[in-house]
Amino acid sequence: KNEVEQSPQNLTAQxxxxxxxxCSYSVGISALHWLQQxxxxxxxxxxxxxxxxxxxxxxxxxxxIQEKHSSLHITASHPRDSAVYICAPNTDKLIFGTGTRLQxxx
Amino acid sequence: xxxxxxxxxxxxxxxxxxxxxRCSPISGHTSVYWYQQALGLGLQFLLWYDEGxxxxxxxxxxxxxxxxxxxxxxxxxxxxxxxxxSALYLCASxxxxxxxxxxxxxxxxxxxVT
Numbered sequence: 001k002n003e004v005e006q007s008p009q010n011l012t013a014q015x016x017x018x019x020x021x022x023c024s025y026s027v028g029i030s031a032l033h034w035l036q037q038x039x040x041x042x043x044x045x046x047x048x049x050x051x052x053x054x055x056x057x058x059x060x061x062x063x064x065i066q067e068k069h070s071s072l073h074i075t076a077s078h079p080r081d082s083a084v085y086i087c088a089p090n091t092d093k094l095i096f097g098t099g100t101r102l103q104x105x106x
Numbered sequence: 107x108x109x110x111x112x113x114x115x116x117x118x119x120x121x122x123x124x125x126x127x128r129c130s131p132i133s134g135h136t137s138v139y140w141y142q143q144a145l146g147l148g149l150q151f152l153l154w155y156d157e158g159x160x161x162x163x164x165x166x167x168x169x170x171x172x173x174x175x176x177x178x179x180x181x182x183x184x185x186x187x188x189x190x191x192s193a194l195y196l197c198a199s200x201x202x203x204x205x206x207x208x209x210x211x212x213x214x215x216x217x218x219v220t
Binding site for chain 1: 139141148149150151154162164196198208209210211213214
């Protein structure tokens, strides 16, 4: 069993839809990162959180440390949100989920 | 504030050669991390340097090595290149070895081994 499981693997949405990406992990962590990777490889760190909820614009990330689960939500999705979203729990190093490929169509 | 920079952007080598990849962290950051993203695979942790010392290492053979310089920039060296070393190599930096800290990623170096 992978230490980090993300779902769904692929996600398509119409512009304006509410998006949820889930991440479950089996290891003890101190924090969790959500990363966004655009075609070409560039990675942007969206959030780092160790408890509760964080919001940045249309993006919201939540984490439940007891349940070892985190979610990334995108409200009012837009085609420019199309990217791969990667969950990365922080143990003594970052471990990575396989990513969720999101495509938002106009 | 300048972000993490990596050079070269692309690197083409033949099997058996050595590759050297470079990373400059954000000013004030002392930790540098290296990751490999091979085609079809997820990101994998390679190496972590802080204050010139190797702090942690992923599950990679000794052919993968690196160092961190006094100015906190870092090099990743891959010796005896193999075809499966073809990948995007990402560098990230953070403020130090206190955990947890936000990592800032560079644009990556795409290594192609032919």
